[in-house]
Amino acid sequence: MTEHGAAMVWIPGQTAILGSDSHYPEEAPAHPVTVDGFWMQPTQVTNLEFAEFVAATGYVTAAERPVNPADHPGAPRENLQPGSMVFTRTGGPVDLRHLNLWWTWTPGASWRHPVGPASSIDKRLDHPVVHVGYEDAESYAAWAGLELPTEAEWETAARGGLTAATYTWGDVPEQPGRQLANYWHGDFPWRPDRGYGRTRPVGSFPPNRYGLFDMAGNVWEWTTDWYGDRRDYQPCCAAESYDAKQPQFEVPRRVVKGGSFLCADSYCQRYRPAARRPQPVDTGMSHIGFRCVKR
Template identity: 75%
Template sequence: MIGRPSFVTDTDLVWVPAQTTTLGSDAHYPEEGPAREVTVDGFWIQRHQVTNAQFADFVEATGYRTVAERPVDPADYPGAPAENLVPGSMVFRRTAGPVDLRHLSQWWTWTPGACWNHPRGPRSSLTDRDRHPVVHIAFEDAAAYAAWAGLSLPSEAQWETAARGGLPGATYTWGADPEKPGERRANYWHGEFPYLPESGYGTTQPVGSFEPNGYGLFDMAGNVWEWTTDWYAEDRTTGPCCVADSYDPAQPQFRIGRKVIKGGSFLCADSYCMRYRPAARRPQMVDTGMSHIGFRCVGN
Protein backbone atom coordinates (compact mmCIF):
# COMPACT_ATOMS: atom_id res chain seq x y z
CA MET A 1 0.00 0.00 0.00
CA ILE A 2 3.04 2.33 -0.17
CA GLY A 3 2.13 5.70 -1.69
CA ARG A 4 -1.61 5.26 -1.22
CA PRO A 5 -3.72 7.66 0.85
CA SER A 6 -4.00 6.73 4.51
CA PHE A 7 -7.63 5.64 4.19
CA VAL A 8 -6.79 2.89 1.66
CA THR A 9 -5.92 0.09 4.06
CA ASP A 10 -6.10 -3.68 3.96
CA THR A 11 -9.53 -3.49 5.62
CA ASP A 12 -10.89 -1.35 2.76
CA LEU A 13 -10.10 -4.00 0.14
CA VAL A 14 -11.69 -7.43 -0.21
CA TRP A 15 -10.06 -10.38 -1.99
CA VAL A 16 -12.08 -12.06 -4.74
CA PRO A 17 -10.52 -15.46 -5.54
CA ALA A 18 -9.61 -16.63 -9.03
CA GLN A 19 -12.45 -18.58 -10.61
CA THR A 20 -14.26 -19.68 -13.72
CA THR A 21 -17.86 -18.59 -13.52
CA THR A 22 -20.87 -17.84 -15.71
CA LEU A 23 -21.38 -14.15 -16.42
CA GLY A 24 -24.24 -12.50 -18.26
CA SER A 25 -27.84 -13.63 -18.53
CA ASP A 26 -30.17 -14.88 -21.26
CA ALA A 27 -33.27 -14.34 -19.13
CA HIS A 28 -33.52 -10.55 -18.84
CA TYR A 29 -32.46 -7.63 -21.06
CA PRO A 30 -30.90 -8.46 -24.47
CA GLU A 31 -27.64 -6.58 -23.85
CA GLU A 32 -26.86 -8.96 -20.96
CA GLY A 33 -26.48 -12.01 -23.21
CA PRO A 34 -25.25 -14.38 -24.13
CA ALA A 35 -24.43 -15.95 -20.76
CA ARG A 36 -20.93 -17.46 -20.98
CA GLU A 37 -18.15 -18.90 -18.89
CA VAL A 38 -15.33 -16.50 -18.02
CA THR A 39 -12.11 -17.14 -16.11
CA VAL A 40 -11.05 -14.29 -13.83
CA ASP A 41 -7.78 -14.02 -11.91
CA GLY A 42 -8.01 -13.19 -8.21
CA PHE A 43 -8.13 -9.47 -7.38
CA TRP A 44 -8.74 -6.95 -4.60
CA ILE A 45 -11.77 -4.64 -4.71
CA GLN A 46 -12.99 -1.86 -2.46
CA ARG A 47 -15.55 -2.93 0.10
CA HIS A 48 -17.64 0.22 -0.45
CA GLN A 49 -18.35 2.67 -3.23
CA VAL A 50 -16.06 5.71 -3.07
CA THR A 51 -17.65 8.27 -0.76
CA ASN A 52 -17.93 12.04 -0.83
CA ALA A 53 -15.42 12.27 2.02
CA GLN A 54 -12.87 10.15 0.16
CA PHE A 55 -13.30 12.10 -3.05
CA ALA A 56 -12.97 15.36 -1.10
CA ASP A 57 -9.58 14.15 0.18
CA PHE A 58 -8.52 13.55 -3.42
CA VAL A 59 -9.64 17.01 -4.54
CA GLU A 60 -7.94 18.70 -1.58
CA ALA A 61 -4.68 16.87 -2.24
CA THR A 62 -4.59 17.43 -6.01
CA GLY A 63 -6.78 20.42 -6.86
CA TYR A 64 -8.61 18.20 -9.34
CA ARG A 65 -11.67 19.59 -11.17
CA THR A 66 -14.25 17.11 -12.37
CA VAL A 67 -15.61 17.10 -15.91
CA ALA A 68 -18.88 18.60 -14.61
CA GLU A 69 -16.95 21.62 -13.29
CA ARG A 70 -15.00 22.43 -16.47
CA PRO A 71 -15.94 24.80 -19.31
CA VAL A 72 -17.87 23.12 -22.12
CA ASP A 73 -16.58 23.02 -25.71
CA PRO A 74 -19.55 23.73 -28.06
CA ALA A 75 -17.88 21.66 -30.79
CA ASP A 76 -18.43 18.55 -28.71
CA TYR A 77 -22.20 19.10 -28.60
CA PRO A 78 -23.46 20.16 -32.03
CA GLY A 79 -26.95 21.59 -31.93
CA ALA A 80 -27.10 21.88 -28.16
CA PRO A 81 -28.90 24.99 -26.80
CA ALA A 82 -26.50 27.73 -25.74
CA GLU A 83 -27.93 27.74 -22.22
CA ASN A 84 -26.81 24.13 -21.83
CA LEU A 85 -23.20 24.82 -22.83
CA VAL A 86 -22.09 25.62 -19.30
CA PRO A 87 -20.57 23.43 -16.59
CA GLY A 88 -23.17 21.21 -14.98
CA SER A 89 -24.63 17.74 -14.85
CA MET A 90 -27.85 15.73 -15.08
CA VAL A 91 -29.94 15.74 -11.89
CA PHE A 92 -32.86 13.47 -11.08
CA ARG A 93 -36.08 15.29 -10.16
CA ARG A 94 -39.16 13.47 -8.95
CA THR A 95 -42.24 14.07 -11.07
CA ALA A 96 -45.52 15.37 -9.68
CA GLY A 97 -47.32 12.17 -10.57
CA PRO A 98 -47.38 9.23 -13.02
CA VAL A 99 -45.65 9.84 -16.35
CA ASP A 100 -44.93 7.98 -19.58
CA LEU A 101 -41.82 5.97 -18.68
CA ARG A 102 -40.59 6.05 -22.29
CA HIS A 103 -39.50 9.68 -21.87
CA LEU A 104 -36.55 10.07 -19.50
CA SER A 105 -36.51 13.84 -19.91
CA GLN A 106 -39.48 14.03 -17.55
CA TRP A 107 -37.31 13.16 -14.55
CA TRP A 108 -33.80 14.10 -15.70
CA THR A 109 -32.88 17.80 -15.80
CA TRP A 110 -29.66 19.35 -17.09
CA THR A 111 -28.64 21.50 -14.13
CA PRO A 112 -25.92 24.17 -14.46
CA GLY A 113 -23.63 24.10 -11.44
CA ALA A 114 -24.47 20.53 -10.43
CA CYS A 115 -21.33 18.53 -9.67
CA TRP A 116 -19.89 16.16 -7.08
CA ASN A 117 -20.00 18.64 -4.16
CA HIS A 118 -23.22 20.35 -5.32
CA PRO A 119 -25.20 17.22 -6.18
CA ARG A 120 -28.62 18.84 -6.65
CA GLY A 121 -27.40 22.13 -8.10
CA PRO A 122 -25.26 25.13 -7.12
CA ARG A 123 -27.14 25.84 -3.88
CA SER A 124 -26.88 22.28 -2.58
CA SER A 125 -24.04 20.88 -0.51
CA LEU A 126 -22.66 17.70 1.02
CA THR A 127 -23.86 18.47 4.54
CA ASP A 128 -24.50 15.15 6.34
CA ARG A 129 -23.53 13.24 3.20
CA ASP A 130 -19.87 12.40 3.87
CA ARG A 131 -20.55 8.65 3.70
CA HIS A 132 -22.86 8.79 0.70
CA PRO A 133 -21.31 7.62 -2.57
CA VAL A 134 -19.84 10.43 -4.64
CA VAL A 135 -21.89 11.12 -7.78
CA HIS A 136 -21.72 13.24 -10.95
CA ILE A 137 -18.55 11.36 -11.76
CA ALA A 138 -17.46 11.00 -15.41
CA PHE A 139 -15.16 8.14 -16.39
CA GLU A 140 -12.11 10.42 -16.45
CA ASP A 141 -12.86 11.55 -12.89
CA ALA A 142 -13.11 7.98 -11.61
CA ALA A 143 -9.87 6.99 -13.39
CA ALA A 144 -8.03 10.01 -11.97
CA TYR A 145 -9.08 9.16 -8.42
CA ALA A 146 -8.11 5.52 -8.87
CA ALA A 147 -4.64 6.47 -10.14
CA TRP A 148 -4.11 8.84 -7.19
CA ALA A 149 -5.14 6.10 -4.76
CA GLY A 150 -2.73 3.59 -6.34
CA LEU A 151 -5.67 1.55 -7.59
CA SER A 152 -7.52 1.12 -10.90
CA LEU A 153 -11.06 0.70 -12.16
CA PRO A 154 -12.51 -2.80 -12.55
CA SER A 155 -13.25 -4.57 -15.79
CA GLU A 156 -16.83 -5.64 -16.34
CA ALA A 157 -15.87 -9.26 -15.68
CA GLN A 158 -14.14 -8.35 -12.41
CA TRP A 159 -17.04 -6.23 -11.26
CA GLU A 160 -19.69 -8.83 -12.07
CA THR A 161 -17.70 -11.67 -10.50
CA ALA A 162 -17.35 -9.63 -7.32
CA ALA A 163 -21.04 -8.68 -7.33
CA ARG A 164 -22.11 -12.33 -7.48
CA GLY A 165 -20.43 -12.94 -4.14
CA GLY A 166 -19.58 -16.56 -4.84
CA LEU A 167 -23.11 -17.48 -6.00
CA PRO A 168 -22.67 -18.62 -9.65
CA GLY A 169 -25.76 -18.08 -11.76
CA ALA A 170 -27.75 -16.33 -9.02
CA THR A 171 -30.07 -13.62 -10.31
CA TYR A 172 -29.36 -11.22 -7.45
CA THR A 173 -26.34 -10.39 -5.34
CA TRP A 174 -28.01 -12.19 -2.42
CA GLY A 175 -29.31 -15.27 -4.26
CA ALA A 176 -31.95 -16.60 -6.66
CA ASP A 177 -35.10 -15.04 -5.22
CA PRO A 178 -36.22 -11.40 -5.36
CA GLU A 179 -36.54 -9.31 -2.26
CA LYS A 180 -39.56 -10.29 -0.15
CA PRO A 181 -41.98 -7.76 1.39
CA GLY A 182 -40.42 -6.23 4.47
CA GLU A 183 -36.85 -7.17 3.50
CA ARG A 184 -34.22 -4.49 2.83
CA ARG A 185 -31.73 -6.08 0.43
CA ALA A 186 -30.59 -3.10 -1.63
CA ASN A 187 -31.18 0.58 -2.33
CA TYR A 188 -33.27 0.41 -5.48
CA TRP A 189 -36.59 2.20 -6.06
CA HIS A 190 -39.39 1.02 -3.79
CA GLY A 191 -42.72 2.68 -4.50
CA GLU A 192 -44.22 4.33 -7.58
CA PHE A 193 -41.53 5.45 -10.03
CA PRO A 194 -40.58 8.27 -10.58
CA TYR A 195 -42.76 10.25 -8.21
CA LEU A 196 -43.50 8.42 -4.94
CA PRO A 197 -40.72 6.41 -3.27
CA GLU A 198 -41.30 4.58 -0.03
CA SER A 199 -39.72 6.08 3.08
CA GLY A 200 -35.96 5.52 3.09
CA TYR A 201 -35.68 5.16 -0.67
CA GLY A 202 -35.58 7.48 -3.69
CA THR A 203 -32.08 8.86 -3.05
CA THR A 204 -28.57 7.64 -2.29
CA GLN A 205 -27.91 6.14 1.12
CA PRO A 206 -24.68 6.02 3.15
CA VAL A 207 -22.45 3.19 1.94
CA GLY A 208 -22.93 0.03 3.96
CA SER A 209 -26.58 0.72 4.82
CA PHE A 210 -27.61 -2.71 3.50
CA GLU A 211 -26.22 -6.19 4.11
CA PRO A 212 -23.08 -7.15 2.12
CA ASN A 213 -22.92 -9.97 -0.39
CA GLY A 214 -21.05 -13.22 0.13
CA TYR A 215 -17.65 -11.57 -0.37
CA GLY A 216 -18.40 -8.84 2.18
CA LEU A 217 -18.97 -6.18 -0.49
CA PHE A 218 -21.61 -3.52 0.08
CA ASP A 219 -23.97 -1.90 -2.43
CA MET A 220 -23.12 -4.14 -5.37
CA ALA A 221 -26.84 -3.81 -6.07
CA GLY A 222 -28.35 -0.34 -6.22
CA ASN A 223 -27.32 2.94 -4.58
CA VAL A 224 -25.30 4.19 -7.58
CA TRP A 225 -24.16 2.81 -10.91
CA GLU A 226 -20.42 2.09 -11.11
CA TRP A 227 -17.94 2.61 -13.94
CA THR A 228 -15.97 -0.24 -15.51
CA THR A 229 -13.15 -0.11 -18.04
CA ASP A 230 -14.97 -2.01 -20.81
CA TRP A 231 -16.20 -0.27 -23.92
CA TYR A 232 -19.89 -0.96 -24.43
CA ALA A 233 -21.19 -3.29 -27.14
CA GLU A 234 -24.83 -4.16 -27.75
CA ASP A 235 -24.28 -7.68 -26.41
CA ARG A 236 -21.45 -9.81 -25.03
CA THR A 237 -20.50 -11.67 -28.19
CA THR A 238 -17.67 -9.32 -29.14
CA GLY A 239 -16.18 -8.61 -25.73
CA PRO A 240 -14.47 -5.25 -25.18
CA CYS A 241 -14.37 -3.23 -28.39
CA CYS A 242 -12.68 -0.05 -29.57
CA VAL A 243 -13.96 3.37 -28.70
CA ALA A 244 -15.51 4.01 -32.14
CA ASP A 245 -17.57 0.83 -31.94
CA SER A 246 -19.08 2.04 -28.67
CA TYR A 247 -20.63 5.22 -30.11
CA ASP A 248 -24.39 5.54 -29.72
CA PRO A 249 -25.96 4.69 -33.10
CA ALA A 250 -29.08 6.62 -32.10
CA GLN A 251 -27.00 9.81 -31.71
CA PRO A 252 -24.51 9.78 -34.60
CA GLN A 253 -23.73 13.48 -34.07
CA PHE A 254 -22.01 12.64 -30.76
CA ARG A 255 -18.66 10.92 -31.34
CA ILE A 256 -18.26 10.10 -27.67
CA GLY A 257 -17.25 6.67 -26.42
CA ARG A 258 -19.44 4.74 -24.02
CA LYS A 259 -18.24 2.53 -21.19
CA VAL A 260 -20.16 -0.19 -19.36
CA ILE A 261 -21.65 0.79 -16.03
CA LYS A 262 -22.86 -1.83 -13.58
CA GLY A 263 -24.97 -2.40 -10.50
CA GLY A 264 -28.02 -0.24 -10.94
CA SER A 265 -28.92 2.64 -8.65
CA PHE A 266 -31.51 4.04 -6.29
CA LEU A 267 -33.55 4.79 -9.44
CA CYS A 268 -33.89 1.18 -10.60
CA ALA A 269 -37.57 0.28 -10.27
CA ASP A 270 -38.91 -3.16 -11.13
CA SER A 271 -41.57 -1.49 -13.27
CA TYR A 272 -39.00 0.38 -15.32
CA CYS A 273 -35.37 -0.72 -14.92
CA MET A 274 -34.72 -3.99 -13.11
CA ARG A 275 -30.97 -3.58 -13.47
CA TYR A 276 -29.82 -3.90 -9.87
CA ARG A 277 -28.61 -7.43 -10.76
CA PRO A 278 -25.01 -8.60 -11.36
CA ALA A 279 -25.65 -9.46 -15.04
CA ALA A 280 -27.25 -6.10 -15.83
CA ARG A 281 -25.29 -3.48 -17.75
CA ARG A 282 -25.84 -0.12 -19.38
CA PRO A 283 -23.81 2.18 -21.65
CA GLN A 284 -22.70 5.57 -20.41
CA MET A 285 -20.92 8.29 -22.38
CA VAL A 286 -17.49 8.76 -20.81
CA ASP A 287 -17.85 12.53 -20.53
CA THR A 288 -21.14 12.43 -18.64
CA GLY A 289 -21.76 12.10 -14.94
CA MET A 290 -25.23 12.00 -13.41
CA SER A 291 -26.71 12.07 -9.93
CA HIS A 292 -26.79 8.28 -9.80
CA ILE A 293 -23.31 7.37 -11.13
CA GLY A 294 -20.28 6.70 -8.93
CA PHE A 295 -17.56 4.05 -8.77
CA ARG A 296 -15.30 1.77 -6.73
CA CYS A 297 -11.73 0.64 -7.42
CA VAL A 298 -9.75 -2.57 -7.60
CA GLY A 299 -6.22 -3.21 -6.40
CA ASN A 300 -3.35 -3.21 -8.85
Protein backbone atom coordinates (compact mmCIF):
# COMPACT_ATOMS: atom_id res chain seq x y z
CA MET A 1 0.00 0.00 0.00
CA THR A 2 1.40 3.40 -0.98
CA GLU A 3 0.35 6.73 0.53
CA HIS A 4 2.20 10.02 -0.05
CA GLY A 5 5.69 8.62 -0.47
CA ALA A 6 7.12 5.19 0.34
CA ALA A 7 4.89 2.13 0.53
CA MET A 8 3.22 1.84 3.91
CA VAL A 9 4.08 -1.07 6.15
CA TRP A 10 1.50 -3.56 7.41
CA ILE A 11 1.52 -4.06 11.19
CA PRO A 12 -0.30 -7.33 11.97
CA GLY A 13 -2.96 -7.48 14.65
CA GLN A 14 -1.63 -8.98 17.88
CA THR A 15 -1.53 -8.92 21.64
CA ALA A 16 1.73 -7.29 22.71
CA ILE A 17 3.33 -6.59 26.09
CA LEU A 18 3.57 -2.81 26.29
CA GLY A 19 5.16 -0.59 28.91
CA SER A 20 8.05 -1.43 31.24
CA ASP A 21 8.51 -2.12 34.94
CA SER A 22 12.28 -1.64 34.73
CA HIS A 23 12.77 1.97 33.71
CA TYR A 24 10.87 5.24 34.33
CA PRO A 25 7.74 5.12 36.53
CA GLU A 26 5.42 6.57 33.87
CA GLU A 27 6.09 3.49 31.71
CA ALA A 28 4.64 1.06 34.28
CA PRO A 29 3.02 -1.31 34.52
CA ALA A 30 4.02 -3.60 31.68
CA HIS A 31 0.77 -5.12 30.46
CA PRO A 32 -0.77 -6.95 27.50
CA VAL A 33 -2.65 -4.88 24.91
CA THR A 34 -4.51 -6.19 21.86
CA VAL A 35 -4.19 -4.08 18.72
CA ASP A 36 -5.92 -4.61 15.37
CA GLY A 37 -3.78 -4.67 12.24
CA PHE A 38 -3.05 -1.35 10.50
CA TRP A 39 -0.77 0.31 7.97
CA MET A 40 2.01 2.67 9.04
CA GLN A 41 4.34 5.03 7.22
CA PRO A 42 7.85 3.53 7.27
CA THR A 43 9.48 6.87 8.00
CA GLN A 44 8.72 10.07 9.83
CA VAL A 45 7.00 12.74 7.71
CA THR A 46 9.73 14.77 6.03
CA ASN A 47 10.12 18.47 5.35
CA LEU A 48 9.49 17.81 1.67
CA GLU A 49 6.23 15.98 2.37
CA PHE A 50 5.05 18.65 4.78
CA ALA A 51 5.94 21.35 2.24
CA GLU A 52 3.70 19.63 -0.31
CA PHE A 53 0.84 19.77 2.20
CA VAL A 54 1.42 23.46 2.92
CA ALA A 55 1.66 24.28 -0.80
CA ALA A 56 -1.62 22.48 -1.48
CA THR A 57 -3.59 23.94 1.42
CA GLY A 58 -1.93 27.19 2.52
CA TYR A 59 -1.78 25.80 6.05
CA VAL A 60 -0.01 27.90 8.70
CA THR A 61 1.49 26.05 11.67
CA ALA A 62 1.04 27.12 15.28
CA ALA A 63 4.67 28.29 15.42
CA GLU A 64 4.03 30.70 12.54
CA ARG A 65 0.78 32.27 13.73
CA PRO A 66 0.60 35.70 15.41
CA VAL A 67 0.51 35.51 19.20
CA ASN A 68 -2.42 36.99 21.12
CA PRO A 69 -1.04 38.75 24.26
CA ALA A 70 -4.34 38.11 26.05
CA ASP A 71 -3.61 34.38 25.92
CA HIS A 72 -0.27 34.86 27.71
CA PRO A 73 -0.72 37.39 30.53
CA GLY A 74 2.57 38.48 32.05
CA ALA A 75 4.70 36.89 29.35
CA PRO A 76 7.84 38.82 28.32
CA ARG A 77 7.33 40.96 25.23
CA GLU A 78 10.05 39.12 23.33
CA ASN A 79 8.07 35.90 23.70
CA LEU A 80 4.91 37.39 22.18
CA GLN A 81 6.07 36.64 18.68
CA PRO A 82 5.64 33.57 16.51
CA GLY A 83 8.39 31.12 17.28
CA SER A 84 9.30 27.82 18.85
CA MET A 85 11.70 26.06 21.20
CA VAL A 86 15.14 25.31 19.73
CA PHE A 87 17.83 23.10 21.19
CA THR A 88 21.08 25.01 21.75
CA ARG A 89 24.28 23.27 22.74
CA THR A 90 25.88 24.54 25.94
CA GLY A 91 29.47 25.68 26.17
CA GLY A 92 30.39 22.85 28.52
CA PRO A 93 29.01 20.54 31.22
CA VAL A 94 25.89 21.84 33.00
CA ASP A 95 23.45 20.78 35.71
CA LEU A 96 21.18 18.36 33.86
CA ARG A 97 18.24 19.20 36.15
CA HIS A 98 17.74 22.53 34.34
CA LEU A 99 16.35 22.10 30.82
CA ASN A 100 16.31 25.85 30.26
CA LEU A 101 20.09 25.72 29.89
CA TRP A 102 19.80 24.05 26.48
CA TRP A 103 16.29 25.00 25.31
CA THR A 104 15.83 28.50 23.90
CA TRP A 105 12.58 30.22 22.91
CA THR A 106 13.45 31.42 19.41
CA PRO A 107 11.22 33.93 17.56
CA GLY A 108 11.05 33.00 13.90
CA ALA A 109 11.80 29.30 14.46
CA SER A 110 9.35 27.04 12.64
CA TRP A 111 9.28 24.01 10.40
CA ARG A 112 10.67 26.21 7.60
CA HIS A 113 13.43 27.56 9.87
CA PRO A 114 14.30 24.65 12.18
CA VAL A 115 17.15 26.24 14.15
CA GLY A 116 16.08 29.89 13.91
CA PRO A 117 14.99 32.54 11.38
CA ALA A 118 18.30 32.48 9.48
CA SER A 119 18.10 28.71 8.88
CA SER A 120 16.19 26.86 6.17
CA ILE A 121 15.17 23.36 5.13
CA ASP A 122 16.77 23.62 1.69
CA LYS A 123 19.38 21.01 2.60
CA ARG A 124 17.08 19.14 4.97
CA LEU A 125 14.21 18.14 2.72
CA ASP A 126 14.72 14.49 3.65
CA HIS A 127 14.91 15.22 7.38
CA PRO A 128 11.81 14.83 9.58
CA VAL A 129 9.65 17.93 9.84
CA VAL A 130 9.89 19.51 13.32
CA HIS A 131 8.29 22.40 15.23
CA VAL A 132 4.86 20.90 14.57
CA GLY A 133 2.20 20.96 17.29
CA TYR A 134 -0.46 18.29 17.59
CA GLU A 135 -2.97 20.24 15.49
CA ASP A 136 -0.37 20.65 12.74
CA ALA A 137 0.34 16.92 12.63
CA GLU A 138 -3.35 16.05 12.72
CA SER A 139 -4.08 18.49 9.89
CA TYR A 140 -1.41 16.93 7.70
CA ALA A 141 -2.76 13.46 8.42
CA ALA A 142 -6.32 14.48 7.50
CA TRP A 143 -5.12 16.04 4.24
CA ALA A 144 -3.23 12.85 3.38
CA GLY A 145 -6.24 10.65 4.12
CA LEU A 146 -4.45 9.16 7.12
CA GLU A 147 -4.53 9.39 10.93
CA LEU A 148 -2.12 9.67 13.82
CA PRO A 149 -1.44 6.46 15.76
CA THR A 150 -2.53 5.66 19.29
CA GLU A 151 0.23 5.05 21.82
CA ALA A 152 -0.53 1.32 21.76
CA GLU A 153 -0.37 1.18 17.95
CA TRP A 154 2.87 3.14 17.88
CA GLU A 155 4.59 1.00 20.52
CA THR A 156 3.38 -2.27 19.02
CA ALA A 157 4.82 -1.21 15.67
CA ALA A 158 8.09 -0.03 17.24
CA ARG A 159 8.64 -3.38 18.93
CA GLY A 160 8.57 -5.17 15.58
CA GLY A 161 7.19 -8.38 17.04
CA LEU A 162 9.90 -8.67 19.71
CA THR A 163 8.08 -9.51 22.94
CA ALA A 164 8.89 -7.06 25.76
CA ALA A 165 12.30 -6.22 24.23
CA THR A 166 14.11 -3.21 25.68
CA TYR A 167 15.01 -1.65 22.32
CA THR A 168 13.51 -1.72 18.85
CA TRP A 169 16.31 -4.09 17.82
CA GLY A 170 16.31 -6.38 20.90
CA ASP A 171 17.61 -6.43 24.45
CA VAL A 172 21.30 -5.71 23.87
CA PRO A 173 22.34 -2.02 23.92
CA GLU A 174 24.05 -0.54 20.91
CA GLN A 175 27.69 -1.62 20.82
CA PRO A 176 30.71 0.42 19.59
CA GLY A 177 30.83 0.34 15.81
CA ARG A 178 27.10 -0.44 15.46
CA GLN A 179 25.04 2.63 14.59
CA LEU A 180 21.45 1.60 15.24
CA ALA A 181 19.62 4.87 15.96
CA ASN A 182 20.01 8.64 16.07
CA TYR A 183 20.19 9.36 19.78
CA TRP A 184 22.83 11.43 21.59
CA HIS A 185 26.32 9.97 21.47
CA GLY A 186 28.90 11.99 23.41
CA ASP A 187 28.72 14.44 26.30
CA PHE A 188 25.22 15.88 26.72
CA PRO A 189 24.27 18.68 26.06
CA TRP A 190 27.45 20.18 24.75
CA ARG A 191 29.71 17.78 22.85
CA PRO A 192 28.08 15.22 20.53
CA ASP A 193 30.15 12.68 18.69
CA ARG A 194 30.67 13.31 14.99
CA GLY A 195 27.43 12.82 13.04
CA TYR A 196 25.11 13.20 16.03
CA GLY A 197 23.49 16.09 17.89
CA ARG A 198 20.94 16.97 15.18
CA THR A 199 18.25 15.37 13.03
CA ARG A 200 19.35 13.01 10.29
CA PRO A 201 17.68 12.13 6.97
CA VAL A 202 14.88 9.64 7.58
CA GLY A 203 15.92 6.05 7.01
CA SER A 204 19.59 6.63 7.86
CA PHE A 205 19.64 3.72 10.32
CA PRO A 206 18.53 0.09 10.04
CA PRO A 207 14.77 -0.59 10.19
CA ASN A 208 13.12 -2.78 12.78
CA ARG A 209 11.69 -6.19 11.91
CA TYR A 210 8.55 -4.65 10.44
CA GLY A 211 10.55 -2.41 8.12
CA LEU A 212 9.97 0.81 10.07
CA PHE A 213 12.78 3.35 10.31
CA ASP A 214 13.66 5.69 13.19
CA MET A 215 11.27 4.18 15.70
CA ALA A 216 14.14 4.94 18.09
CA GLY A 217 15.57 8.44 18.08
CA ASN A 218 15.74 11.15 15.43
CA VAL A 219 12.56 12.94 16.59
CA TRP A 220 9.76 12.26 19.06
CA GLU A 221 6.42 11.40 17.44
CA TRP A 222 2.89 12.50 18.31
CA THR A 223 0.23 9.98 19.28
CA THR A 224 -3.47 10.56 19.92
CA ASP A 225 -3.47 9.51 23.59
CA TRP A 226 -3.95 12.01 26.38
CA TYR A 227 -1.06 11.76 28.83
CA GLY A 228 -1.51 10.03 32.17
CA ASP A 229 1.25 9.38 34.70
CA ARG A 230 0.90 5.59 34.44
CA ARG A 231 0.13 3.11 31.70
CA ASP A 232 -2.85 1.67 33.58
CA TYR A 233 -4.57 5.05 33.72
CA GLN A 234 -5.96 6.64 30.57
CA PRO A 235 -7.30 10.19 30.99
CA CYS A 236 -10.80 10.54 29.64
CA CYS A 237 -10.36 14.05 28.33
CA ALA A 238 -8.05 17.00 27.79
CA ALA A 239 -8.53 18.46 31.28
CA GLU A 240 -7.33 15.26 32.94
CA SER A 241 -4.04 15.53 31.05
CA TYR A 242 -3.04 18.93 32.51
CA ASP A 243 0.24 19.14 34.40
CA ALA A 244 -0.69 19.08 38.10
CA LYS A 245 2.70 20.61 38.97
CA GLN A 246 1.92 23.68 36.88
CA PRO A 247 -1.78 24.45 37.48
CA GLN A 248 -1.36 27.91 35.96
CA PHE A 249 -0.93 26.29 32.54
CA GLU A 250 -4.17 24.63 31.54
CA VAL A 251 -2.77 23.11 28.36
CA PRO A 252 -3.73 19.57 27.34
CA ARG A 253 -0.89 17.13 26.91
CA ARG A 254 -0.62 14.20 24.50
CA VAL A 255 1.82 11.31 24.58
CA VAL A 256 4.88 11.49 22.32
CA LYS A 257 6.96 8.39 21.66
CA GLY A 258 10.31 7.21 20.36
CA GLY A 259 12.86 9.60 21.79
CA SER A 260 14.99 11.91 19.69
CA PHE A 261 18.50 12.92 18.73
CA LEU A 262 18.70 14.50 22.21
CA CYS A 263 18.20 11.29 24.20
CA ALA A 264 21.47 10.57 26.00
CA ASP A 265 22.15 7.52 28.15
CA SER A 266 23.56 9.84 30.82
CA TYR A 267 20.39 11.93 30.93
CA CYS A 268 17.31 10.55 29.19
CA GLN A 269 17.29 6.95 28.05
CA ARG A 270 13.98 7.30 26.28
CA TYR A 271 14.75 6.00 22.81
CA ARG A 272 13.09 2.72 23.87
CA PRO A 273 9.62 1.56 22.70
CA ALA A 274 8.16 1.68 26.23
CA ALA A 275 9.38 5.24 26.86
CA ARG A 276 6.94 8.13 26.72
CA ARG A 277 6.65 11.74 27.73
CA PRO A 278 3.92 14.39 27.86
CA GLN A 279 3.91 17.20 25.33
CA PRO A 280 1.61 20.26 25.44
CA VAL A 281 -0.50 20.10 22.30
CA ASP A 282 0.21 23.71 21.35
CA THR A 283 3.99 23.41 21.54
CA GLY A 284 6.28 22.25 18.78
CA MET A 285 10.01 21.87 19.37
CA SER A 286 13.09 21.15 17.30
CA HIS A 287 12.96 17.48 18.23
CA ILE A 288 9.26 16.64 17.73
CA GLY A 289 7.72 15.28 14.52
CA PHE A 290 5.27 12.54 13.57
CA ARG A 291 4.26 9.73 11.22
CA CYS A 292 0.83 8.51 10.18
CA VAL A 293 -1.19 5.31 10.02
CA LYS A 294 -4.16 4.02 8.03
CA ARG A 295 -6.64 1.74 9.74
